[in-house]
Amino acid sequence: MAGIYIHIPFCKQRCTYCDFYTEVAPGFIPSLVEAIVLELKIRKDYIQNLPINTIYFGGGTPSILSVEQFSRIFEAIDSLYSVAEDAEITFEANPDDLTVEFLNAIRPLPFNRISIGIQSFDDCDLKRINRRHSSLQAIKAVKDTQNAGFDNISIDLIYGLPFQTLEAWEKQLDTALDLQVQHISAYGLTYEEGTLLWKQRENGAIETVDELIMNKMYLLLVEKTKHKGFEAYEISNFALPKYRSRHNSSYWKQEPYLGVGPSAHSYDLISRQWNVSSIAEYMKAINTHATFFEREVLSLNDRYNDFVMVSLRTTDGLDVSKMEKEFGTDLAAYCLRNIKTFTDSEKVYYSDGKLRLTADGIQISNLILIQLMKV
Numbered sequence: 001m002a003g004i005y006i007h008i009p010f011c012k013q014r015c016t017y018c019d020f021y022t023e024v025a026p027g028f029i030p031s032l033v034e035a036i037v038l039e040l041k042i043r044k045d046y047i048q049n050l051p052i053n054t055i056y057f058g059g060g061t062p063s064i065l066s067v068e069q070f071s072r073i074f075e076a077i078d079s080l081y082s083v084a085e086d087a088e089i090t091f092e093a094n095p096d097d098l099t100v101e102f103l104n105a106i107r108p109l110p111f112n113r114i115s116i117g118i119q120s121f122d123d124c125d126l127k128r129i130n131r132r133h134s135s136l137q138a139i140k141a142v143k144d145t146q147n148a149g150f151d152n153i154s155i156d157l158i159y160g161l162p163f164q165t166l167e168a169w170e171k172q173l174d175t176a177l178d179l180q181v182q183h184i185s186a187y188g189l190t191y192e193e194g195t196l197l198w199k200q201r202e203n204g205a206i207e208t209v210d211e212l213i214m215n216k217m218y219l220l221l222v223e224k225t226k227h228k229g230f231e232a233y234e235i236s237n238f239a240l241p242k243y244r245s246r247h248n249s250s251y252w253k254q255e256p257y258l259g260v261g262p263s264a265h266s267y268d269l270i271s272r273q274w275n276v277s278s279i280a281e282y283m284k285a286i287n288t289h290a291t292f293f294e295r296e297v298l299s300l301n302d303r304y305n306d307f308v309m310v311s312l313r314t315t316d317g318l319d320v321s322k323m324e325k326e327f328g329t330d331l332a333a334y335c336l337r338n339i340k341t342f343t344d345s346e347k348v349y350y351s352d353g354k355l356r357l358t359a360d361g362i363q364i365s366n367l368i369l370i371q372l373m374k375v
C-alpha cells in the first residue's frame, strides 16, 4: 500500500506561529493545479503501481481550491494510479471556508474525511495568532460539515498558546469534545525560529506557558479524551475506535508515499526527496521538465533513527524483534543499551516484545528520542 500527499501552498493570511511553506498568492492557483496534474503524470512510477490507500490534500489551505480544481486533480489520480476502493481521502480545511454552499458542492467528490484547522475556540487566542476565523465560525463549521453528511471529522488544536491557563485549555477541550468529532490532533505550541510568534517571544511581547503547565495541559488532554472513548494512538493524535488517521499511520508504519506540489516530501523506502519550496520555481521546472526536487538516499542509521522516532511516539510501540531484523543486532543493542536508563526510571516499559512510553515518558519524549538517535 502507498499514499499520495498533495501540498496546496496557499493561505489567505499567515498565522503567527506557522513556518510551513505557503504564500498569499491566489492568482497562481489555476496554473499550480495544472502543474500538480503534470507532476502526477511525470512521477507515475514513483510508487511502482502499489495500490493507493490514502490521499491527503494538505497545506497551506486546500479548502481554497474550487470543486473544479479538486475534480481536475482527482481525474488525473484516477487515470494514472490504482486507488483502493476503501481509500481514506482527506482534505484540510479552514473553518471559514466550510460554508454550507462549499460543503454541498464538494459532497459528490471522493472525500471521506475532513481535517479542520481550528487551533483554539477562544477568540482572543485566535486574534493573537492571526487565524481568520472566530470560535463561533469554528463550531458552526464542524456542525455544518456533520450536517453535510461527513462522518469522519478531525479537528486540530494547539495547547500552550501565549497567556493560556490550564482552566482555559480545559474549556477548549470541553468545547471540542462536545462537538462529537471522531479524531483530535492536539499539539503543544512550539516557537519556530523566524516566525512572528518567535519574534514576539524574543521581544517579551507575549507571556509564554511554562513547561510544568504544558505537561499538565497534556495530561488533561489524555484524561479527557480517554474519558470520552478516544484512544491516544500517538502522542498528539486521539481517535475514536476505527477512526485512526490512516494517512498519519502510514507515515508511522513507514509505507511509501508520493508528495506532489511545491515543498512536498516523498519517501520510497530507500530515499527521501523534497520538492522546491517556491511556487514559481516549481511551476517553471515542471513545465520545462527540469529538476524540481532534491533527493537523499537514506543510510542504515537514518532509517533506524526514523524507525525509532516514529514507532516510539505511537501506542503500538517499538517492536524490538522488527528492529533487530531490519537494522541488525548492533543498532538494536545500541538502542536497548541507551533506553535502559529510561526503562529503569519507568519512563519506558517493555511488554509483548514492544517498548512503549509511559505517561511520564511522554512528557520527556524528545529527550528520550535524542538519546536513542545514532549519528
Ligand code: SF4
Residues within 6 Å of the ligand: 010, 011, 013, 014, 015, 018, 019, 020, 022, 059, 060, 061, 094, 117
Ligand atoms: S493556515 Fe495553516 S498553513 Fe496557512 S499560515 Fe496558518 S497554520 Fe500555516
